[in-house]
Amino acid sequence: xxxxxxxxxxxxxxxxxxxxLLSYGFRPFFLGAGLWAxxxxxxxxxLLTGNLDFAHRYGKSSWHAHELLFGFAPAAFVGxxxxxxxxxxxxxxxxxxxxxxxxxxxxxxRIAMLAVDHLPMPLSLSIDWLFxxxxxxxxxxxxxESRRLSDLKPLAGxxxxxxxxxxxxxxxxxxxxxxFWARATLSVYVLLITSTGGKLVPSFTNSWLAQNGKxxxxxxxxKTDIAVLLSTAVAxxxxxxxxxGPVTTTALSIAAICQLIRVQSWFRRAILxxxxxxxxxxxxxxxxxxxxxVAAASLGLMPDHAAxxxxxxxxxxxxILAIMNRTIRLHTGRSxxxxxxxxxxxxxxxxxxxxxxxxxxxxxxxxxxVATAGLFWIxxxxxxxxxxxxxxxxxxxxxxxxxxxxxxxxxx
Numbered sequence: 001x002x003x004x005x006x007x008x009x010x011x012x013x014x015x016x017x018x019x020x021l022l023s024y025g026f027r028p029f030f031l032g033a034g035l036w037a038x039x040x041x042x043x044x045x046x047l048l049t050g051n052l053d054f055a056h057r058y059g060k061s062s063w064h065a066h067e068l069l070f071g072f073a074p075a076a077f078v079g080x081x082x083x084x085x086x087x088x089x090x091x092x093x094x095x096x097x098x099x100x101x102x103x104x105x106x107x108x109x110r111i112a113m114l115a116v117d118h119l120p121m122p123l124s125l126s127i128d129w130l131f132x133x134x135x136x137x138x139x140x141x142x143x144x145e146s147r148r149l150s151d152l153k154p155l156a157g158x159x160x161x162x163x164x165x166x167x168x169x170x171x172x173x174x175x176x177x178x179x180f181w182a183r184a185t186l187s188v189y190v191l192l193i194t195s196t197g198g199k200l201v202p203s204f205t206n207s208w209l210a211q212n213g214k215x216x217x218x219x220x221x222x223k224t225d226i227a228v229l230l231s232t233a234v235a236x237x238x239x240x241x242x243x244x245g246p247v248t249t250t251a252l253s254i255a256a257i258c259q260l261i262r263v264q265s266w267f268r269r270a271i272l273x274x275x276x277x278x279x280x281x282x283x284x285x286x287x288x289x290x291x292x293x294v295a296a297a298s299l300g301l302m303p304d305h306a307a308x309x310x311x312x313x314x315x316x317x318x319x320i321l322a323i324m325n326r327t328i329r330l331h332t333g334r335s336x337x338x339x340x341x342x343x344x345x346x347x348x349x350x351x352x353x354x355x356x357x358x359x360x361x362x363x364x365x366x367x368x369x370v371a372t373a374g375l376f377w378i379x380x381x382x383x384x385x386x387x388x389x390x391x392x393x394x395x396x397x398x399x400x401x402x403x404x405x406x407x408x409x410x411x412x
Contacts, residue, residue: 027084187236284316313353348380
């Protein structure tokens with residue numbers, strides 16, 4: 001029997017009689033993010049080795065950067081918001097055909113970018129661009145209908161990503177400054193992780209510590225949280241506008257120190273026994289590491305690409321993978337105990353980030369290290385897909401009665 005609520009003809013709720021993959025918003029998008037992470041990296045390695053040749057008008061490197069920043073990462077971000085927006089609004093999540101339509105719009109963007117040499121450039125780029133604004137419209141509607149206008153803050157991230165996606169497309173199509181738009185987009189993700197991670201990481205850690213009879217973390221210091229967010233926002237803004245210079249270096253160094261203080265306050269020796277909590281904390285720790293590396297690159301002490309990939313792969317992709325793993329198990333009622341693929345997926349992706357950064361510093365071994373980093377990335381996400389596909393497509397939480405609206409939780 002379907003457990004859903006009708007709202008102006010839009011199927012909602014935790015569907016019990018349709019495809020399981022379309023019963024909750026995180027399911028198709030987390031699976032799509034994992035599969036695209038694999039395919040996009042295979043395509044990139046094939047482009048690097050000359051086994052594949054396309055994206056001439058757009059630029060091969062630009063295609064690679066775009067498909068990770070605006071293909072892979074937004075799918076995971078939307079999947080995450082699909083679980084949190086119902087918590088904020090108290091309304092049932094999107095499900096069924098509307099969810100399928102949104103997922104197909106994301107997929108159409110990936111196909112359009114693969115066919116960028118064969119479609120008219122404006123058409124290809126427009127198809128890709130539509131996904132984030134369409135989802136932003138859904139968010140506005142949900143928050144408006146629930147009268148939770150104070151929760152419009154997540155829209156800022158979506159709107160910035162939409163604007164930066166358009167800017168990236170224009171820059172790639174005109175062979176102008178795509179690195180600027182890449183830095184701007186990375187900055188948005190770093191700030192999103194800084195903002196949400198400040199609550200999610202200690203929340204996940206405390207839950208595990210309590211379940212295992214360990215002492216919980218001390219309550220967060222609001223002044224420290226404000227200092228972390230503000231210093232990171234200033235540093236990322238300066239880095240976006242001017243990647244090099246003493247002012248940028250100083251701001252990045254201050255932000256890295258503030259972030260490191262936060263990371264240190266979360267760590268407990270006991271979490272070494274939990275691969276999932278350890279993965280979350282190590283991924284977040286890549287933010288101060290990445291900011292420090294960007295500061296070093298600003299002084300010319302290391303290549304820009306090395307620092308950029310520590311942030312892009314270690315912090316952003318690593319945190320995305322860790323959060324997806326945690327969310328999937330939370331919503332399917334599965335434990336992380338004994339999940340070998342889960343234990344290995346995050347270390348592979350984090351190692352990929354480290355190897356890719358080292359590759360930029362060792363030009364004699366660049367091709368070998370880039371290929372090795374790509375293989376670790378593929379293995380990490382392949383393990384993720386193998387592990388979660390049965391959970392996303394087959395496991396449905398049994399429900400003998402219609403569930404109540406989701407409980408409001410502050411996960412921002």
